[in-house]
Amino acid sequence: MMTIGLLVCGAFADDIKKKYGGVYEDFFIKALQEAAPSLSFKSYWVFEDEFPQSVDECDGWLVTGSKSGVYENLPWMLRLQDHIKESYQRDIPVVGVCFGHQILAAALGGRVEKASVGWGLGFQRYELQESLQGIEGTLDLYAIHQDQVVELPKEARILASNAHCPYAALAYKGRALSFQPHPEFSRQFETDLITSILGDSIPIELGEKAIKGMENTQADNVQVMQIIADFFKG
Secondary structure, X not given: OOEEEEEEOOOOOHHHHHHHOOOHHHHHHHHHHHHOOOOEEEEEEHHHOOOXXXXXXXXXXXXXXXXXXXXXXXXXXXXXXXXXXXXXXXXXXXXXXXXXXXXXXXXXXXXXXXXXXXXXXXXXXXXXXXXXXXXXOEEEEEEEEOEEEEEOOOOOEEEEEOOOOOOOEEEEOOOEEEEOOEOOOOHHXXXXXXXXXXXXXXXXXXXXXXXXHOOOOOOOHHHHHHHHHHHHHO
C-alpha cells in the first residue's frame, strides 16, 4: 500500500470546521481514496511545525492550501521548501494545490506575488495547453486566491491557464504536479467559504458576484483527483 503524506499548511475558521471537519485532510483523503482505494494517508500540520522525520517517511507528498502567503518566508515555509526540493531531487512525487502550487514553484526557482489582477474567486474555466487524462479543451474548477505564481521555475510546463491566472496548472518532468484552483472544493463548500469571509477578506460585491456565478456550474473535481491519484501511483 502506498502512503501519501498530507503537508497541511493552514486551517479554516471554526464555523467552517464545525460544518466540514478537518477540511483539507478530510476532503483530500475522501476524494483520493475514491480514485485509488489502495492509497493510505498520513497528515502533518507543517504550519504548526509538525514535519516528517525525512522525505522517505511517505511515498509521495501533497501540499495543501493556506491563507498565508509564500512571500512571508516564515520558518515553517522555508523548511517546507527544503522538504519539497529534496523530495523533487530524489524523484519522490509531489503535488501542490493553491498555496501548495505556489510554494512548490517557489521551492523550485519560481516567484510568487500578490496578483495585481486581484482575487481569483469562484468558478474558473482554464484553457488546457495539452490534453489531460479524461479532460479535453478546458478545465473547470473552483478557486479562491489573491496570490499567484508570476515567474515559472525552469523545469515547469504549463498545463492550464486563463487570462486571470496564466500558470493555473503546472507539471515538472513527471516528478511534481500542481494546481492553483481547488479540486477538493465542492460548489457548496466554496460558497460557504466565500460567505464566511464576505466583507472581511473579500469585498461583499465581489464575493456575491462569485457566488452567483457558481450557480449551475459543474467542476472537474473527480477527473482531477483521478489524475492526482494516478500521478502518485506512477
